[in-house]
Amino acid sequence: MTDLKTAATSPLSTVLGALNTFRSRHASWIPVFAAVLILVVMFGFAQWWFGNFLSLRLISALLLDNAYLLILAVGMTFVILTGGIDLSVGSVMAFTGILCASLVSQGVPAGVAVPLMIAAGAAIGLLIGVLVHYFDVQPFIASLVGMFLARGLAFLVSLRSIKVEDEWILALQSTRFKFGDFYITPTGIIALVVVVVGVLLLQFTRFGRTIYAIGGNEQSARLMGLPVVRTKILAYVISGVCAGLAGLVLTAYQGSGYPLNGSGAELDTIAAVVIGGTLLTGGSGYVIGSMIGVFVYGTIAILINFLGAEQSWKRIIVGGLLLVFVVVQRVIVTRSSRRT
Amino acid sequence: MDSAVPPLVEVSGATVRFGAETALSSVDFRMFPGEVHSLMGENGAGKSTLIKALTGALPLDAGEVRLNGVPVRFRSPHDAQQAGIRTVYQEIDLLPNLSVAENIMLGREPRRFGAIDWKRVRSEATVALADLGLDIDPASQLGTHSLAVQQLVAIARALSTEVKVLVLDEPTSSLDLDEVAELFRVIRELKQRGVAILFVSHFLDQVYEICDRITVLRSGSLVGEYKIQELLRIDLVQKMLGRSPGEIATRAPAAPTEKKSQTVLSGAGLTVRPGIANATIELVEGEVLGLAGLLGSGRTELARALTAVDRLDGGTLLVTATGGSPRTPREAIFHRVVYSPENRRTDGIIDRLSVEENIGLALQAQYGVFRRIPRARMRELAASWVEALGIRPADLSRPAGQLSGGNQQKVMLARLLALAPRVLVLDEPTRGIDVGAKVDVQNLVGELADSGLSVVFISAELEEVLRVGHRVAILRDGAIVDTLPSDGLTVDSLLALVAKPDENAE
The missing domain is CATH 3.40.50.300 (P-loop containing nucleotide triphosphate hydrolases)
Structure with missing residues (x-):
């Protein structure tokens, strides 16, 4: 408390005071800035190394190739903010994708198939949420159940890849809106809309703030009279809906559904969210950060392509980055708890 | 009304x-x-x-x-x-x-x-x-x-x-x-x-x-x-x-007898940034040293420095009896200097472990994983402490988290006393506990001192510090400004000593 008093009076410390104010207000943005910094450094390095790396086309490719991952990451951010985890997203994406492909190939119109696949994602999310809350199952285990269930359902729909010929769905990927060199497809737009909706939900609704509150301390949130049960379950439903949407986007992107799609995607998603500065313990993080995390992830993949190195390096680098981020988060958390 | x-x-x-x-x-x-x-x-x-x-x-x-x-x-x-x-x-x-x-x-x-x-x-x-x-x-x-x-x-x-x-x-x-x-x-x-x-x-x-x-x-x-x-x-x-x-009144602290007055723990120029700077303290055998200071004066930091929980940035800590200078809590425990932290809920009691396990924790940790204390002995040990300190309910297998604050504090004390300590540093042992348990803890501290233990007793309540301590060390801005016998002090005079610099500043 004395800090505050002295900081306000001395003119010499105005700069320091401003810095302190920033730190006391926005400490949780610091990991996001770190992710931005990493992105900038990677861009800078590639530009210097290759000379012609940075271009609007690259930005477009970065967004469109990772649209599905971006959508998954937004949903995952909600769940991780509550202190949970959702391992089912990759399988749910595969299941809804193959369900969609199968339905449209049997002549079901896209206008029916798409709502159905999103509902399927939501239902699996609901199941996980109910398991977590009412049966007090660890989120890790509950979402593992969801993961196996969704993968099994995907195989039940079809064991082989199903080609999509529905023009509406294919148009999601083939329609290109061009702005000079920059172009975007409806799948990219969907991903960006999901990001915007995610930001608005988390920052400007009571539901969103309750998500943060639960991640901060569930018991306190309950004693404060916040609707903990509803919010927590809804977080998993949102993640399921996002996985359903990601299934649509991936199906459009690949022009087919495949039951083995997205194995390991849940881990990529978690990696992107953590690199984007969301604390795995919950309560701190941003959708924008997760978006940056996805871009960092995508840029690593592109860079490795450009360098002509083995793809296995992608995983090693992502692993290394994750390690750094988790350790940095730990340090931030322990330092802030020591200050009080 | x-x-x-x-x-x-x-x-x-x-x-x-x-x-x-x-x-x-x-x-x-x-x-x-x-x-x-x-x-x-x-x-x-x-x-x-x-x-x-x-x-x-x-x-x-x-x-x-x-x-x-x-x-x-x-x-x-x-x-x-x-x-x-x-x-x-x-x-x-x-x-x-x-x-x-x-x-x-x-x-x-x-x-x-x-x-x-x-x-x-x-x-x-x-x-x-x-x-x-x-x-x-x-x-x-x-x-x-x-x-x-x-x-x-x-x-x-x-x-x-x-x-x-x-x-x-x-x-x-x-x-x-x-x-x-x-x-x-x-x-x-x-x-x-x-x-x-x-x-x-x-x-x-x-x-x-x-x-x-x-x-x-x-x-x-x-x-x-x-x-x-x-x-x-x-x-x-x-x-x-x-x-x-009659039963409630606390016993007056008996002055430590002259022949016992041998230093057991001394810290010279202890500095841990940012909490304490150049604090010098000496603890005599069989005495209770009260630490009085305002919030933020470095009470807890000093306690943590004395028990090697925090690393020193300067100064020396010496356990005179063994001639050792502990640098980690483990070493401090080896020299039989133990610490009861202020925040018993997060730093002390492990909610889900039973009373028995909580009491045996430190002792077993000292033995190491390969020399497991037999269950029967552990039970006996825990039971004897539960009885000696009046821990209620006297149910060894109840999770410690279900006990009331005062009883949790007693479980903490039992854990430390099981180590047969020479120096006991108690940080706010009576905070948030009721009068009965408080009196119990205060009396216990007195008894322990009588039997030759040295105790550092920290409390925000000056009256309590005076009542329990033989001497009172006054802490201001991370340094010990004075150490006085508690006989010559009243709550008001102690308050004046503790609060002095604030008046100058404002």
Whole structure:
């Protein structure tokens, strides 16, 4: 408390005071800035190394190739903010994708198939949420159940890849809106809309703030009279809906559904969210950060392509980055708890 | 007060059972508008249970709650809040990861076009804080503030709505004198507005200063309801404990005999940035050294430095008897210097382990994983400590988290005493525990010193420091400014010594 008093009076410390104010207000943005910094450094390095790396086309490719991952990451951010985890997203994406492909190939119109696949994602999310809350199952285990269930359902729909010929769905990927060199497809737009909706939900609704509150301390949130049960379950439903949407986007992107799609995607998603500065313990993080995390992830993949190195390096680098981020988060958390 | 005014809250026949145990049996309780009511009782008397039942955190097994004469049934804290019953719990239950403003406004943020209007959130929070005389940045993260400020923010949250009944459970345990005065000013203002306030505190002074009416509980049953003017302190304590006054009085500390006065632990120029700078301390065999200082004077930091919990940035720590200078808590324990931390809930007791396991923890850790203490011996050891310290309930297999604060503190002490320490550093061992347990702990400290142990005793209550300590070390801004025998000091003179620099500064 004395800090505050002295900081306000001395003119010499105005700069320091401003810095302190920033730190006391926005400490949780610091990991996001770190992710931005990493992105900038990677861009800078590639530009210097290759000379012609940075271009609007690259930005477009970065967004469109990772649209599905971006959508998954937004949903995952909600769940991780509550202190949970959702391992089912990759399988749910595969299941809804193959369900969609199968339905449209049997002549079901896209206008029916798409709502159905999103509902399927939501239902699996609901199941996980109910398991977590009412049966007090660890989120890790509950979402593992969801993961196996969704993968099994995907195989039940079809064991082989199903080609999509529905023009509406294919148009999601083939329609290109061009702005000079920059172009975007409806799948990219969907991903960006999901990001915007995610930001608005988390920052400007009571539901969103309750998500943060639960991640901060569930018991306190309950004693404060916040609707903990509803919010927590809804977080998993949102993640399921996002996985359903990601299934649509991936199906459009690949022009087919495949039951083995997205194995390991849940881990990529978690990696992107953590690199984007969301604390795995919950309560701190941003959708924008997760978006940056996805871009960092995508840029690593592109860079490795450009360098002509083995793809296995992608995983090693992502692993290394994750390690750094988790350790940095730990340090931030322990330092802030020591200050009080 | 005049009995013509009907009670605002009336609880009758309240009964709460946890399994076979009855935590609250058929208790009647009432609160009047514009009155401050205190609920008194030892730990385990059922105070917390009654509060929880009143605020919807626990269901009643029998009995009913009437608000304004209408029977109500709260299924959740949310229901009670809707009805105008707001609670500030003893352990701060806010969210450190969110801003101060959000913590105040969470759940009823003003909205515009369906979106939270952050500007108004902050301005309304600023008003709520200003009502409490608190001038902090509402946009700053709560976790960056001290416990005292967090406590005031919790109160600001409770007050920022239309409140009819305000429940304050140990609201002053982390506040300093000025902050308490500010809180009392607010409480008096609320009284004027006709709010019924339940003020639970183990500080008798504060209870007598602010309260109008007292309800005493003992072992889950009602002892009686009294007006404060009609109940002498000594009678109150007697009613709470169910013992005669003679048994309650603490024994005076016997001065350490001359031949024993041999240094056991000395620290010279101890520096741990940013808490303490160049503190010098000497601890003699068989003495209780009280540490007195204001919040932020470095009490806890010094305790942690003395027990090698924190690494020294400068100075030397010497355990004279063994000639060692411990650098880690493990080494300190090897030299038989042990520490009981201030925050027993997060740093001490392990909630889910049983009482037995909690007591045996340190001893087993010292033995190492390959020399497991036989279960029977561990049980015997734990049982003997439970009996010696009067830990209640005397159930070795109960998870320690279910014990009351005072009993948890005793479990902590048992864990340390099992190590057969030479030096015991107790950081706020009596904070948040009731009079009975407090007296027990104080007496225990005296007995331990008589048997040759050296104790460093830290407490925010100067009276207690004086009562328990043979000598008192006065801590200001991270350095020991003086060490005086407690005989020659009074609470007032000690307060003057402790508070000196503040007067110069302001």
